[in-house]
Each structure stands twice: as structure tokens, then as C-alpha cells.
Amino acid sequence: MNLINEVETNLEKLLGSDLLTKYQKSKRRVYIRISKNRVKDVANYFKSIQARLAHISVIDLGLNGFDVIYHYALDHLERQLHFNIKVNISREEPELPSVTSETMEALWPEREMMDLMPVKFLGNPMKKHLWLPYEWPKPVESEDLEKDEQENWVSLPTQSREIDGSTILVGPYHPLLLESCYFKFKVDGEEILDAEIKVGWNHRGIMKLFEDKSFQRGIFISERICGICSIAHTTAYCNAMENLWDLEIPDRAKYIRTLMDELERIHSHLLWLAVAGDLIGFETLFMLALKTREKIMDIFEILSGHRRNTACNLIGGVRIDPTLEMLQKTENSLKEVKKEVKLLISMVQDHKVAQKRMEDIGLLPLQIAKNMGVVGPTARGSGYKVDSRWSDPFAAYSPEYTTWDVVLEEGKDCWARTMVRLKELLVSLDISFQCIEALKRVKGPIVEKLGKPPEGESIGKNEAPRGELFYYVVSNGSNTPYSIRVRTPSYRNNSALPFMLKGYTLADAPIIIGSIDPCMSCTDRIVKVIDAKKGDEKRFTLKELARRWKQ
Amino acid sequence: MNSLFIAYSILIFPIAFFLGIIYSFFLRKVYARFQARRGPWLIVPKEVRNILGLTRIFQPLYDILKLLYKESLIPETANKKLFKSAPYIILGSIILSILFIPIVGFSPLGSFKFSLIVILYLLLIPPLLLVIGGSSSSSPWGAIGAKREVELTLIYEIIQAFAVFSVAIAANSLSILEIIEYQKNHIPFIALNPFAAIAFLLIIIGKLRIKPFDIPDAPVEVVAGPETEYSGKLLGILELGRTFFIFISITLFIDLFLGGGMHFIPSISFIIESLVILFLLALINAINPRYRLDQAFKWCLKYQIPIAIAAIVWTYILKYIIVF
Numbered sequence: 036m037n038l039i040n041e042v043e044t045n046l047e048k049l050l051g052s053d054l055l056t057k058y059q060k061s062k063r064r065v066y067i068r069i070s071k072n073r074v075k076d077v078a079n080y081f082k083s084i085q086a087r088l089a090h091i092s093v094i095d096l097g098l099n100g101f102d103v104i105y106h107y108a109l110d111h112l113e114r115q116l117h118f119n120i121k122v123n124i125s126r127e128e129p130e131l132p133s134v135t136s137e138t139m140e141a142l143w144p145e146r147e148m149m150d151l152m153p154v155k156f157l158g159n160p161m162k163k164h165l166w167l168p169y170e171w172p173k174p175v176e177s178e179d180l181e182k183d184e185q186e187n188w189v190s191l192p193t194q195s196r197e198i199d200g201s202t203i204l205v206g207p208y209h210p211l212l213l214e215s216c217y218f219k220f221k222v223d224g225e226e227i228l229d230a231e232i233k234v235g236w237n238h239r240g241i242m243k244l245f246e247d248k249s250f251q252r253g254i255f256i257s258e259r260i261c262g263i264c265s266i267a268h269t270t271a272y273c274n275a276m277e278n279l280w281d282l283e284i285p286d287r288a289k290y291i292r293t294l295m296d297e298l299e300r301i302h303s304h305l306l307w308l309a310v311a312g313d314l315i316g317f318e319t320l321f322m323l324a325l326k327t328r329e330k331i332m333d334i335f336e337i338l339s340g341h342r343r344n345t346a347c348n349l350i351g352g353v354r355i356d357p358t359l360e361m362l363q364k365t366e367n368s369l370k371e372v373k374k375e376v377k378l379l380i381s382m383v384q385d386h387k388v389a390q391k392r393m394e395d396i397g398l399l400p401l402q403i404a405k406n407m408g409v410v411g412p413t414a415r416g417s418g419y420k421v422d423s424r425w426s427d428p429f430a431a432y433s434p435e436y437t438t439w440d441v442v443l444e445e446g447k448d449c450w451a452r453t454m455v456r457l458k459e460l461l462v463s464l465d466i467s468f469q470c471i472e473a474l475k476r477v478k479g480p481i482v483e484k485l486g487k488p489p490e491g492e493s494i495g496k497n498e499a500p501r502g503e504l505f506y507y508v509v510s511n512g513s514n515t516p517y518s519i520r521v522r523t524p525s526y527r528n529n530s531a532l533p534f535m536l537k538g539y540t541l542a543d544a545p546i547i548i549g550s551i552d553p554c555m556s557c558t559d560r561i562v563k564v565i566d567a568k569k570g571d572e573k574r575f576t577l578k579e580l581a582r583r584w585k586q
Numbered sequence: 587m588n589s590l591f592i593a594y595s596i597l598i599f600p601i602a603f604f605l606g607i608i609y610s611f612f613l614r615k616v617y618a619r620f621q622a623r624r625g626p627w628l629i630v631p632k633e634v635r636n637i638l639g640l641t642r643i644f645q646p647l648y649d650i651l652k653l654l655y656k657e658s659l660i661p662e663t664a665n666k667k668l669f670k671s672a673p674y675i676i677l678g679s680i681i682l683s684i685l686f687i688p689i690v691g692f693s694p695l696g697s698f699k700f701s702l703i704v705i706l707y708l709l710l711i712p713p714l715l716l717v718i719g720g721s722s723s724s725s726p727w728g729a730i731g732a733k734r735e736v737e738l739t740l741i742y743e744i745i746q747a748f749a750v751f752s753v754a755i756a757a758n759s760l761s762i763l764e765i766i767e768y769q770k771n772h773i774p775f776i777a778l779n780p781f782a783a784i785a786f787l788l789i790i791i792g793k794l795r796i797k798p799f800d801i802p803d804a805p806v807e808v809v810a811g812p813e814t815e816y817s818g819k820l821l822g823i824l825e826l827g828r829t830f831f832i833f834i835s836i837t838l839f840i841d842l843f844l845g846g847g848m849h850f851i852p853s854i855s856f857i858i859e860s861l862v863i864l865f866l867l868a869l870i871n872a873i874n875p876r877y878r879l880d881q882a883f884k885w886c887l888k889y890q891i892p893i894a895i896a897a898i899v900w901t902y903i904l905k906y907i908i909v910f
Contacts, residue, residue: 314806316797316876322621388798389875542878545806 038113039063042084049073049080061281062427063115064494071122071131074105078134078141081107086118087408087421088134091144092507092520093152100125101154105134106494106507110426117427117494124154133158140408143530144522150235166235216529218548222541230536232529245519250276250488251350253516257506258344260521263306266299267499268521269348274429275495275506275519276350280485284430287474288352288481293431294470295338295347296497297463301372302331303500304456304463307549308379311453314549315392320382327375334365352482359475366471373464380457393449397535397547400447407531411502411524412459413551416452418445424498437469449550488512499524501551525551595685595694602684605860606833610646612864613832613871620872650825658818665722672719673816673823679711680830687837688762690852702750702760705838712827713739713793720812731811734879735802741886742792748894749785752901753842762841769845776843778904782897783843787863788890790835796867797874799882836860 046067047054055068069077081088089106096102101124109116124131133156134141145156146165217236221229241260245253257272258265270292277284284292305328312320332342339345339355347355357365383389399409404417414421422441424432431437442458444451490512497504502524509518528551535547611626618625626645630638642648660666685694686701686708698704713735720732753775754760757768769775776783792799803811810816816824840847840859847856877885 312875316800316804316806317874318797319621319872320875322623326622386875388877391881392875392878540878540880542807542880 038109039065039116042109042118045080046077049076060278060491060493062278064117064119064278066119066121066492068121068123071124074120074122075132075134075137077120078105078137081118082138084109085112085405087111088138088140088144089117089408089503089505090507090520090522091141091148092518093148093154094509094518094520095152096123098126099123101129101152103131103148103154104507106505110423111421115427119492119494129154131156135159138408139406140527143526163233164235165233166238168235218544220536220541220544227536227539227541227544230533232532234529242519242521245516247515249514250516253519254348254350255346257521258346261499261523262343263303264299264499264501264504265344266295266347267497267504269346270296270430271495271497271499271504271506273348273350273495274497275493275508278493278495279491279508279510280350280489282351282483282485284352284483285480286431286436287356287477287479288483289431289436290470290473290477291353291355291357291481292348293437294467294474295335295345295353296430297467297470298331298334298338300463300500301376301460301467302328302335304460305331305376305379307456307500308383308453311546311549314545315389317386317389320379320389323375323382324379327372327379330368330372330375334368337361337364337368349482351485352480356481357474362471362474366468369464369467369471373461376460376464380460383453383457390450393453393546393550394446395448395450396539396543397449397452397550398447399531399535403531403534407534408527409502409531409551410527411498411500412452412455413502413528413531415442416444416455417447418443421503422498423496423503427496429495429497431470431473432466436473437466439466439469449546452550488514501525502528591694594692598684598689598694599681601689602830602833606829606831607644607647609832609836609860609864610829611643612861613868614646616865616868617871620868646829650822650829653822653825654819656818656822658816658820660820661724661815663724664815665724668718668722669815670820672715672722673820673827676712676715676719677823677827677830679708679715680827680834683708683834684830686762687834688766688841688846689837690856691763691766691846691848693763698761700760701762702754702765705762706746706750709834710739710743712831716812716824719816720814723812723815725815727809727814728812731802731808731814734808735812737879737883738792738799738801741883741890742789745785745886745890745894746789748891748898749782749789750842752779752782752894752897755898756901756905766841766846766848770848774843774845779897779900781893781900783839785890785894785897786839786843787866788893790839791867791870794832794835794867797871798877798885800876801879801882804876836863839863 043057043065050069050073053070053073055070057065057067059065078088087108089108092102092104092106094102094104103122103124105120105122107118107120109118122131131154133145135145135156136158141156142159142161143165145159146161148154149156149159150164150166217233219231219233220227241256244256248256253276254269254272257268260268273292305324309321309324309328312318312324335345336342338357338361339347345355347353399413399417401417401419404414404419409417409419410421420441420443423429425441428434432439439462442455442462444455444458446454488510490510492507492509495506495508504524505522507520508516511517532548532551535551536544539547615625615628627638627642629641660669683705686698686705687693693701717732717735717739720728720735722728753765756775756779757765759765759768765775772778790796795803802808803813808814813821813824837860840856840863844859847853847859849855
């Protein structure tokens with residue numbers, strides 16, 4: 036209660052007349068509009084009180100220019116508290132100073148928005164495109180760059196000139212890479228000196244698709260953002276919408292939503308465990324974890340009729356109303372799952388070889404974790420307590436409905452992240468049992484009636500299996516949302532990957548990349564070799580390489 | 587005598603091949619059961635019997651036959667001579683070594699005085715040729731796998747020499763038949779010199795690429811290692827060689843440490859002993875993840891080499907202090 040007043044008074048003191056408007060919505064969301072030259076000061080202030088910059092959204096307002104919204108999350112300091120700093124920039128001069136020098140969390144959102152919107156964040160240190168191809172003709176910034184710098188925006192197959200050491204490319208189409216990511220490793224022998232990640236190979240324009248669909252139908256779009264955490268996405272979407280409507284869903288719906296969300300966490304963590312087992316060559320773990328996961332999929336089928344895209348959420352409630360028989364089946368099944376999960380945990384925990392492969396690898400110190408704003412098990416493995424179930428309770432996560440603890444580990448390495456996920460499996464199972472118990476007790480409606488879509492804006496969050504999921508919605512009162520912005524957890528964790536990879540060997544790269552749970556496996560070695568010690572750039576075709584090996 | 591000798595040397599290859607197929611099946615089946623999978627059927631259920639036949643015990647054979655039917659693709663950039671000839675030389679050397687290894691005490695050329703030395707060198711050819719084949723395939727994974735194979739083979743050879751020669755010193759002979767004879771008169775070497783037996787078993791684990799040491803062909807890391815570019819008939823030949831190799835390593839272990847499987851009813855105890863060893867291998871394969879190359883190397887230096895040295899030292903103690 037104190038923090039919100041303290042921040043408000045401090046901001047007023049800091050900004051003075053530059054603070055234009057201010058209003059507070061339900062659930063302690065504060066929206067402040069400031070003038071555009073004070074963005075850096077505000078970023079500095081929020082950094083000093085250890086707030087997180089959840090995302091930067093840019094909304095196209097047509098003739099009125101663009102609204103840039105800095106979403107500062109303070110919920111890990113005080114529950115539910117969010118500050119949204121809005122800045123309006125004109126269409127003629129769509130420029131803002133970059134706040135990346137203040138907080139590294141702005142690095143990716145700024146690059147993304149520069150790619151997708153005609154806005155410019157001047158002074159962003161990374162001059163390369165993030166979502167667009169590197170060879171996209173238009174430079175990222177409007178400033179005239181030096182000629183050398185222009186040449187550094189090279190197309191994918193070539194390399195920059197300053198490289199010293201050799202460079203290894205992994206992805207995006209790679210026999211070992213399950214997901215379309217692209218890594219560039221600068222290596223010295225086996226050691227990784229520098230790593231760079233490029234995403235955007237699967238950009239489907241979903242945020243634009245939302246704008247054509249009505250509010251209820253947006254659920255089905257959000258469900259298809261991710262194949263593994265489809266329920267988490269719909270829950271976050273519905274949270275955002277319910278905050279917009281300012282409505283509380285019925286108790287029974289809350290429990291059902293929580294149950295589905297936790298079941299999804301269990302299935303996702305089990306899938307991760309399987310993939311991690313595969314990455315370190317533990318095939319038995321892979322098979323057993325997937326066998327256990329199959330039970331969860333069957334539960335999904337019992338409860339909703341579908342194994343994966345369950346479409347269980349509606350704005351204002353849920354679609355499915357499990358009967359007592361269904362709940363009993365679920366409970367019995369979950370009891371078996373719990374037994375198997377305990378077995379899996381003991382299998383990993385006590386395994387010397389598995390521990391050796393993951394310990395002291397991919398260290399992510401707390402300071403870097405905070406700087407990069409990592410979320411989810413990746414953050415909690417570094418001792419950074421970020422969990423939106425705990426900090427911004429929705430559905431039945433608040434203490435009056437269910438009791439549970441946030442899992443924290445201090446190890447900071449891949450092993451710690453593994454342990455967080457394994458312990459979260461048990462916590463999730465515990466929450467699920469509580470929900471089932473409550474569902475047997477609590478009766479009543481499962482959907483709240485919706486009124487006309489209100490005008491305004493809101494944010495909604497959910498703790499997806501991979502971390503905090505963030506939705507921002509703007510509505511102008513019509514039957515479709517005006518704009519929706521989504522920030523997924525892997526977006527944050529991927530941006531921290533280069534820091535984790537630096538200084539480790541190439542053989543560790545798969546499990547380090549796997550430890551943040553982007554579900555991919557990769558180790559490419561030699562595709563292009565650059566001998567930079569001599570200072571010259573050599574691009575080998577396959578034939579030339581073969582000739583070298585023949586010698 | 588002469589005609590019996592010829593008949594036996596012709597018969598031994600089908601027997602070795604048949605047993606190799608059964609062994610591969612057993613390894614796969616046990617491995618699958620440990621992973622809660624079904625694996626290839628031992629007895630096919632009635633519903634699909636008209637399609638699949640009574641048993642799928644020859645599944646490894648069908649897999650090899652399928653490969654032999656197929657066309658092999660050779661990379662345009664590969665060194666074709668080396669790439670093509672490597673699998674044949676591997677298979678040849680493995681088949682040749684069968685002649686020197688006694689099975690249940692019989693061997694066409696086993697009584698030959700230095701058969702142990704001949705076998706050791708014949709079995710060094712497959713990894714070396716695999717390295718050559720992998721690196722001549724012009725695939726980066728082939729090259730990386732070959733490099734890993736070289737590093738591991740180097741350390742395996744040292745340990746193998748220690749383990750095998752500690753047995754040879756104790757039996758005072760370099761002929762496998764005489765080593766078996768010695769064990770018949772005394773007790774099997776697994777009881778007499780357990781260090782050597784453990785060291786040799788660990789070498790088999792490494793050479794058969796059982797789980798903690800399947801580093802050269804780690805699927806997630808280097809696709810299939812040196813075998814990445816091999817396909818069709820050439821891969822079939824390599825698989826054939828592997829089938830024989832499973833048989834050879836198990837038989838060699840039984841010959842050197844279990845008295846050639848000649849207790850009670852010779853051929854049955856031979857089969858039972860090999861199945862026990864295979865069960866052990868499948869278990870180890872199932873319960874372990876893969877080491878990183880440097881970790882595996884360190885493990886070898888830390889545990890395997892001391893065990894191997896202990897084997898030699900223990901042999902000297904037996905021979906010259908206790909005087910067995």
C-alpha cells in the first residue's frame with residue numbers, strides 16, 4: 036500500500052509539469068501519460084527502485100501518431116502493482132530516445148517495435164534487425180550511419196569483418212534444431228567467446244490477426260500462439276479482457292481455470308524433462324517422462340474433449356464444467372502421476388552423470404538475471420523471485436483459494452533450473468489436488484455475463500510454464516480490440532541466452548539452450564570457418580571444405 | 587580331420603551371424619523394456635500374426651536386409667575410394683577375427699600360438715577405418731565424430747592391452763585356447779583377477795557405444811558421428827559388421843574371463859553367460875545419460891586406468907608372490 040503512494044509522489048516530484056495525466060484502474064494498475072523528453076529519467080527512476088520493464092508496446096493511433104507504453108511491473112515488490120508510462124509521439128517525427136542504456140530489458144522490445152512499427156528508438160546499441168531478416172534493406176535507425184557500420188549489416192551467410200576467432204552458425208534449418216532459431220557462436224577452439232541470437236523465422240503476425248476478430252474469438256487465436264502452453268495463453272488473454280471489463284469470474288470457474296493451468300504446467304515440465312534428458316543423452320528419462328505426460332494428455336481429453344487445444348477458457352469464465360465422475364477420474368490419474376513424478380525426480384536428482392552434465396554450466400548470476408529481466412523457472416533458478424501467480428494472483432491462486440509456495444533455487448546453473456522445474460511439478464500437483472477438492476465442494480455458475488465492450492486499456496498476466504506471460508489490450512468500444520500486444524516468456528529468456536552461453540564449451544551449448552526451455556537441441560560445429568587471426572575472411576563452400584579435409 | 591576343419595570354418599560364420607542377430611535383438615528388447623517400451627516382439631500377438639509372422643526375433647536382420655536393398659548415396663564431395671572401401675575393410679577384419687576366437691572351446695585357427703595378438707590388431711582396424719570413412723565423407727559431423735572416436739580409441743587401447751595381457755601373463759600363454767585350458771584347470775579369471783574382468787567389460791561398453799560412452803555417434807550432438815553420410819548398402823555393411831562385433835566382444839569376454847563357457851553343459855552355459863552380460867550392458871545403457879567427451883576422458887583416466895593397472899599388479903602378486 037505504501038509503495039504505490041511513494042512511487043506516485045516521487046514521479047510527480049521528478050516530472051513536475053511533464054506529468055500530463057494519471058489514472059488508476061482496478062487491480063492497482065496505474066496509467067500515467069508523460070511528455071516524451073522525460074522517458075529516460077523515468078526509466079532511471081524505476082531502475083533505481085528495482086522495477087521490471089515488462090514490455091514496451093507501441094500502438095498506432097492513426098493521425099494522432101503513436102502511443103508508446105512502457106509497462107513497469109512492480110508486482111514482485113508489492114502485489115499487483117503496475118505502472119504504465121505512456122508517451123505520445125507524432126507521425127511526422129516518430130522518434131524516442133532508447134532506454135537500453137538504463138535497462139537492458141528494453142533491448143528486445145525496442146528492436147521488435149522498430150521492426151514492426153515505423154518508430155525509432157535512437158541509440159539502441161544493437162544495430163541489427165531482430166524480427167526482419169538481417170539483409171532487409173531499410174536500416175533500423177534513421178540516423179546516417181558510417182559506411183563501415185552499414186557494411187556490418189551483412190546478410191545471413193556472411194560475417195562481419197571484426198570477428199577474431201572462428202564463427203559457428205546454428206540454425207534456423209538444422210537437422211539438430213527443433214525450433215526455428217538462429218545462433219551465431221564466436222568460438223576459440225571449443226570455448227564460446229560470444230553468442231548472438233536471431234529470431235523471427237516464424238513470425239505469423241498474430242498480434243495483427245487479433246484486431247480482426249471479436250473479443251471472444253480472440254481466444255482461439257491466442258490459443259494458437261504456442262503449441263505447448265495454449266491454455267496459459269488463453270488464460271492470460273482472458274485475464275486481460277476481464278480486467279478491461281472489470282469483472283470477477285465465478286468461484287467455480289476460477290478453480291477450473293487454475294486446474295487446467297496447473298495441468299498444463301505439469302505436462303509442459305514433463306515434456307521439458309524429456310527433452311533435457313534427450314539433450315544429455317538420457318534416453319530412458321525421455322521415454323519415462325513422456326509416458327507420464329501421456330496421462331496428463333488423457334486428463335485433458337477427459338475434462339475438455341481435446342488433448343491439446345482445449346479451448347476451455349471464455350471471457351468471464353470457462354467453457355467446461357467437469358462432473359463428479361470426471362473429477363474422480365482426474366484425481367485417480369493424478370495420484371498415479373504423482374507417484375511416477377516422484378520416481379522421475381529421484382532418477383534425476385541422485386544421478387551423478389546427469390548432475391555432472393548440468394552443474395556449473397550456463398551460470399546466470401542474479402544481477403544479469405535482473406538486468407535482462409528473465410522470468411519463470413530460469414529466473415527462479417537464479418534466486419530471482421518472479422512468479423505472477425504469486426505476485427499478481429488471478430483465478431484461484433490467491434491464498435484464500437489455494438495454498439502453495441514459490442519454488443526458489445540458489446544454484447544459478449542448469450542444474451538449479453532443472454531442480455526448480457522438478458519441484459514445481461510437485462507444487463503443481465498439489466495445487467491441482469486442492470482445486471479438485473474445492474470443485475467437489477463449490478457449485479454454481481461457470482460463466483459471468485458479458486456486457487458491451489468498454490472503452491479503455493488493460494493488462495493481463497499469467498504464469499505460463501516458461502514464465503510470465505504478458506498481454507496488453509486497447510479497446511475503443513467497438514466489437515473488436517483496437518490493439519493487442521503479447522510478450523511471451525521465451526522472448527525474455529532468449530534475450531539472456533547470449534550471457535549464459537559465454538565462456539562455456541560448445542558441448543554444453545545444447546543443454547544451456549535447453550535449460551531455458553525453448554525446446555530445441557543443437558550443436559553444430561563447422562559450417563563456415565573464419566580465420567581471423569590473419570585478418571582475412573574465408574568463406575568455404577562445402578567443396579572447398581571437403582578438399583581441405585582430404586589433404 | 588582336415589575336412590572337419592574346413593566344414594567347421596565354413597559353419598562358424600553362420601553361427602556367429604545368427605548369434606549376433608539374437609544378441610542384438612536381446613539388447614534392443616531389454617533396453618526397450620527398461621524404458622517401458624515394447625521393443626521388437628518375441629511372440630507376435632495373434633491379430634497381426636498373418637502380417638508379421640510368428641516372431642520378430644530376427645528384427646535386426648530385417649533391418650540390415652532393408653538397408654542392403656537400398657541404394658547408397660555418396661556425397662559428391664567425399665573421397666569416394668576411401669569412403670566406399672572403409673565399410674568392407676571393417677567387415678572383413680571383423681569376420682577374419684572370428685576364425686581366431688574359440689566358441690565353446692572350438693576354433694579353426696585358435697590353437698595358433700599368438701592368436702590373442704592377432705585378434706587385438708584385427709579389432710583395432712574397425713575404429714581406424716571408421717575414422718577414415720567418417721572424415722573422408724566431407725561432412726562436418728563425420729569429422730567431429732571421427733575426432734571423438736580417435737580420442738576414445740586411444741585410451742581404450744591402453745586399457746584393453748593391460749586387461750588382456752594381465753590374463754595372458756597369468757596363463758603364461760598368448761593363445762586363447764591355452765588361456766581357456768588354464769581356466770579349466772584352475773578357476774575362471776573373473777574370480778582370479780576381477781580387476782581385469784571389470785576393465786575389459788568397461789572397454790566393451792565403450793567399444794559397443796553403450797550409453798555413458800556413446801559419444802562418437804551422439805544423436806543430439808553429431809547426428810550419427812562418423813556414420814552420418816553412410817546410407818543404403820554401405821550402412822548395411824557397417825551394421826553387419828556391428829552385429830558380428832557384438833558377438834565377438836561378448837565371446838572374447840567369455841573366453842578370457844569365464845573359461846570359454848565350458849561349465850556344466852558347454853553350449854548352454856555359453857548362451858546363458860552371454861545373455862547375462864548382454865542384460866548387464868542393456869541395463870547400463872538404460873540407466874545412464876551421455877558423458878561429455880572431456881568428462882569421459884577424465885573418467886577413463888580416473889577409474890579405468892587405475893583398475894587396469896591394478897589388474898596387472900594383481901597378476902604379478904598372484905604369479906610371483908602367492909604363486910598360484
